[in-house]
Amino acid sequence: MCGIFGYIGDSNAPEIIHQGLKRLEYRGYDSWGISIINGDKIETIKDIGHIPEKIERNLKSTIGIGHTRWATHGGVTITNAHPHISSDKRFVIAQNGIVENYESLKNTLSKKGYIFNTQVDTEVILKLIEDNLKKNNDIRNAFIKAFKKLEGRNTVILLDSETKKIYAIRNGSPLILGVNKDNIYLASDPLAFNHLTKSIVEINNGELVGIEKGNFSIYDIFKEKEIKRKPKEEKLLNIDIDKGKYDHYMLKEIVEQQFTVLNVSTGKPQSTVCLTANNPFKDQLIVQSQKNCSVEVRDSNGRLTGRSGNHSKFHQFDTSCWQTGVYFIKSSAGNEEFVLKVVKSH
Secondary structure (H helix, E strand, C coil), rough: CCCEEEECCCCCHHHHHHHHHCCCCHHHHEEEEEEEECEEEEEEEEEEEECCCCCCCCCCCEEEEEEEEECCCCCCHHHCCCEECCCCCCCCEEEEECCHHHHHHHHHHCCCCCCCCCCCCCCHHHHHHHHHHHCCCCCCHHHHHHCCCCCCEEEEEEECCCCEEEEEEECCCCCCCEEECEEEECCCCCCHHHCCCCEEEEEECCEEEEECCCCHHHHHHCCCCCECCCCCCCHHCCCCCCCCCCCCCCHHHHHHHHHHHHHHHHHHCCCEEEEEECCCCCCEEEEEEEEEEEEEECCCCCCCCEEEEEEEEEEEEEECCCCCCEEEEEEEECCEEEEEEECCCC
């Protein structure tokens, strides 16, 4: 799966985009790239292989896009890596998906005299936009017309140096918008920016989103009408997606499978607690409730492992006999259960 990230705001775009791409690493990739606007020019850095922990090149900007690529059309090369720039250097695009009618579109464009410099189907989209701009210098309209000719599941993001805007259109491949005051984010997965904002806007198939500092707009490209949609707070974005103590994402996934199944099946709020030997309170767990109430704890088999009947907000439990696993905490103040994941080491 390819990953897309876009940003405009009051922070340094290259750093924000780099963080976003690092948080999309779980999707897998073989190359990556970042494009930003510096003055009136677009600067791009891209490479094959692993995204470095720090970008050596000193890039400064408040607007840009990034991409992680899984090769489909064409080999794993820097030339084939996204983003791809237009012939006049005005704009760059990046794509998540496959253009199924790539060959027929490329043949048509080649007959018009367009020369292709890469092996990727994304360049067809680039040339289609360039061709449309010859008839009308409206980048938004040129982008929409080009996208309508594509067959297959695709999401495409465009950075334009002339209007200083970012546009993206979704059809099948995921796209989410995040909002934090003057900072606007676009990504294939909201987890790419969940450390920056929990306020999101879903982008549906057939919709174009345009972003500029502190503002965004949504347009249905098939019904040809503006869409009004307000951001919403997504509480489920409180998720830790880094590798943590594990060397690889796969190892982390294997260890956390027992909790993942529980998450999906219960849909209940949860947290993790580590009870370790070097913790002086390793055999005690204190739970704070929102109201004065009694609290009981049961293990994953439903066995009662602790009860506090003191009707206060603080409840202390002896955990000396607890094992690594899942526990359910329930209060008398309501029917809500809290799922607690316990990791115990000695």
